[in-house]
Amino acid sequence: MISALLRVALRRAPSRVRHVEPVARDMATGLVADVYAQVERDFGLLAPPISLHSPSPEVMAASWLLLRETLLVDGAVDRGWKEAVAAAVSEANSCPYCVEVHGATARGLGRNGDHDLASLFAGDISSDHSAELIGVAATFEYLNRMVNVFLPASPLPPGASPAVSARANRVLGRLLLPRRAVLPQQSAITESPPSWAATGHVGAAFTRARTAFDAAGERSVPAPVREVVTAVLADWNGEPPGLSRSWVDRPVSALNEKQRPAARLALLTAMASYQVDDTVIGELRHQGTDDAELIDMTAWASFVAASCRAEQFQRLFGGNTRR
Template sequence: MPTPFRHTTPPAPQSATGRTAEVYAQLAEDFGIERAATFVVLSSAPELLAPTWALMRESLIAGDGSRTGKELAALGVSAANRCPFCVDAHTMLLHATGDHALAETVARGGTPADEGHARVLAWGKATRAPGAPELTPLPFPREHAPAYIGTALSFHFINRIVSALLTENLLPGNIQRFRAVRSLGGRSLSRTVRRRAVPGASLALLDDPGTGPGPQWATGTPVGPAYAALRAAATAGAGLLDEDDQALVRETLRAWDGSHPSLAWLALPDRERRPGARLALLAALAPYRITDEDVAAWRTPAHTDHCLVHLVAYGAFAAVDRIESALPLLHHADNHAHSPARTAEETS
């Protein structure tokens, strides 16, 4: 039978033990989707699976602020990254919040009628471009910044993993493209989505919560250590590249303006001469363009699925790091109070 997985064959979820089984148990409880492909695809590298789940859980699910607003932020990010799998998933999750008309407006590519919702969606889209002027004023209260920013950065990472290692079909035959299926799927998740999750429960799953409290914008919240743990796990993939290839990835990301590379991407390394750097840069900037040939050129008998997941994660987080470093964060958050537009918090 066809599977949603590309380039890797993850372990069967029913065979999971230890920390991986614990992540799956929390997924079922707090996300409402058992064995979600988005996370199963990372199970070849459990040290990446746990912090990816932790960051998403502590920001989108358990973080402060309305779930509707954070789903809109995740949708905006996913649209900007051209990740149809995640766009469809979060449209369905908007249905789960009870905002059915809003979900269908977004599904049609429309602008939400509510100005606060429209601002959050636009902010999510703008986060792809480092330092974009549309990122200020922030469309949410200062105290909700860790959850919203964590949600956005979580999906900049997840979108890239999904686009690189999964097909774009959320459901068989893309049946989620039908309104009735989206609505029914959302309703089946509504009880879980509307239940308040206890913050911090995922931190016990992390390898080393002592990686630090995380960035300043997340100080004092579980989002901080979850972000720090994912950063540590993802950047470990740099060891799969030599120093020259690592330098190329850093230099390319430093100059990146958020655009999608053209088909004539002349700076993309040659597949045969620098396959690792090519894969990492594709994962960072255009993961949907990774081909079987790109993977085959890099893989050797020593390169397992564990290695490939780590290399893709390294490239994906290189983009996250660039985006995070250029975000106007808490020192701009007070500006939202002076805007006449209502926030998503005030309208949800």
């Protein structure tokens, strides 16, 4: 019964994506089809946090690159430890969907109750361990924001009882247990990787992904909006701004009326993604913003915020690292 419930939930997952319409599995072509096939092969299912990006194929490919290279590919850190980091970051970001999925997987791998990020980084760890753990944390700083904007609070069907949900999560945790992911051939990289991951496949993945997210911002986010968001994030300490959205008004007021809806969405996505609602999206739809542009805007903002958080993690946890 529980397995059947999960199959139904996963089959219907694309219809539960909010604000945009993902490319249907049987309609996918080109890059979208390639990414869908790789997600199903390496992750075990077509994960909605990746497929929701499909209106913007290059951004979807970059999002999958981050998830695959940090969470799935074998490295210095075991998968259970990485899943625990994913769950802890997701809990801090108020992303119940990701807590449910990755908490269940962590428990399936024997990691129970590790929802404090500091404890997961505690102890004398190598630079390779640090880079991989910060890579996972940064990836979920990115994905949590996109999931909060575009997905419901749970991967399970609405209305499931607590008992059924608990049993379904145990089954889900088993479904997502590791499958071996082989490192792909890396393309030539001309940019410097982030300082917290100077070498290795994690640094390469973030460098390549950054190119795609920067391109998304350039084509879909007006330059003055990018400048405002970048300036606000430069002074951000990573703490949520609270339940009120009044903090957005001051930076947005510096822009012209046409640019304000994009700035409001980008800032909320970056710093309080749980506050993005139909009104925020509706302002952009009224201007004619399409699905691809919505994904570009939110993905760019999410990645800039995730990059800021990665640097903060390095300052917080890098002191334990040994070379």
